[in-house]
Amino acid sequence: MARSRACCLLSTPAPAALPPYCGVMLLALTTVPVPGPGAEDVLVAPDGRVWTGTADGAIHVHDPRDGSTTTVTATGGRPLGLENLPDGRILVCDAHRGLLALDPATGELETLLTEVDGDRLLFTNNAAVMPDGTIWFSDSSRVWPIEEWKNDLIEHTCTGRLLRRTPDGMVTTVVDRLCFANGVALTAEMDAVLVAETGTRTIRRVALGADGSPRATMTWVEDLPGHPDNISLGSDGLVWVTIASPTDPALRVLQRSPAAVRGLVRRAPERFKPTPKRTARVMALDSEGRMVHDLAFDATHWHLATGVREHDGRVWLGSLVEPAIAWSDALVDHP
Numbered sequence: 001m002a003r004s005r006a007c008c009l010l011s012t013p014a015p016a017a018l019p020p021y022c023g024v025m026l027l028a029l030t031t032v033p034v035p036g037p038g039a040e041d042v043l044v045a046p047d048g049r050v051w052t053g054t055a056d057g058a059i060h061v062h063d064p065r066d067g068s069t070t071t072v073t074a075t076g077g078r079p080l081g082l083e084n085l086p087d088g089r090i091l092v093c094d095a096h097r098g099l100l101a102l103d104p105a106t107g108e109l110e111t112l113l114t115e116v117d118g119d120r121l122l123f124t125n126n127a128a129v130m131p132d133g134t135i136w137f138s139d140s141s142r143v144w145p146i147e148e149w150k151n152d153l154i155e156h157t158c159t160g161r162l163l164r165r166t167p168d169g170m171v172t173t174v175v176d177r178l179c180f181a182n183g184v185a186l187t188a189e190m191d192a193v194l195v196a197e198t199g200t201r202t203i204r205r206v207a208l209g210a211d212g213s214p215r216a217t218m219t220w221v222e223d224l225p226g227h228p229d230n231i232s233l234g235s236d237g238l239v240w241v242t243i244a245s246p247t248d249p250a251l252r253v254l255q256r257s258p259a260a261v262r263g264l265v266r267r268a269p270e271r272f273k274p275t276p277k278r279t280a281r282v283m284a285l286d287s288e289g290r291m292v293h294d295l296a297f298d299a300t301h302w303h304l305a306t307g308v309r310e311h312d313g314r315v316w317l318g319s320l321v322e323p324a325i326a327w328s329d330a331l332v333d334h335p
Helices: 146-155 249-255 259-267
Strands: 030-033 050-053 058-063 068-074 079-084 090-094 098-102 109-113 124-129 135-139 160-165 171-178 181-186 192-197 202-208 214-222 226-233 239-246 281-285 291-296 305-311 314-319 324-328
Touching: 050 079, 050 090, 058 079, 079 135, 090 135, 098 124, 124 226, 135 181, 135 192, 146 249, 146 259, 160 181, 160 192, 171 192, 171 202, 171 214, 181 239, 192 214, 192 226, 249 259, 281 305
Parallel strands: 079 124, 124 181, 181 226, 226 305
Antiparallel strands: 030 324, 050 058, 058 068, 079 090, 090 098, 090 124, 098 109, 124 135, 135 160, 160 171, 181 192, 192 202, 202 214, 226 239, 239 281, 239 305, 281 291, 305 314, 314 324
């Protein structure tokens, strides 16, 4: 069953501290294999097809109508977040190559951005696009690349940032010193842009002026019950948030430890480092940051949800580690 306006619904003003998971039956997932590892994000295009990118650099499209999955192109890097662009192309946040624009019909790629202020982007992660083509995107770390994402969380570098690229190509850093900047989404009202901080389990809100320019920044939701990854605005007007892993007490201790201790753990064998738990969970929040849906899925065969899209009641998921995307009709079957 799906939980809607669950027992933990909040009425407190922002920043909202979401309560721990109250516990429901684990929901079933339908998986769709893709020919590549780590289908990190998912994007539903206007024609209903579902796009994803994998760790080998390939970008694939799945057509739910006939069940087909096709490899369209390869970026030569590591595609992460995907977004629809106003001109019909698809924005690709490539961790290695920066911002790319993909023509879905031909597979042709255009490089939009590779560096900011003279420095090459190290970890381009996720984005949201305004109707005029303005791109809001996250750069997760200026110290560690995606292959070393766990090291950035352990060392708690807080070198992530939220950036803005206007249609004329001008790029500005809007919020700096974010603790592993990750998912980015616009609100349904288009009056703010949201960015998730994986390291601190929070979502920040940047208010937008009438012209779409950034105004005040505040913490929108804090103390999430796990570490958020990608976030997205659903067709239902809610902000959907992936909870990649439950709160890790060991990581919280590390983040408060001296730098020397964090460095020692970073250099330790992998078995001694904090590791994501085998779960699959997403949440949906309203415009006030209040929880509307909290969905936990059976993670036996598919886990570590890092991408989420709600489209016409169906919830699509991507995973940093799985060679498959997944979907659930929990909201349709149990509104």
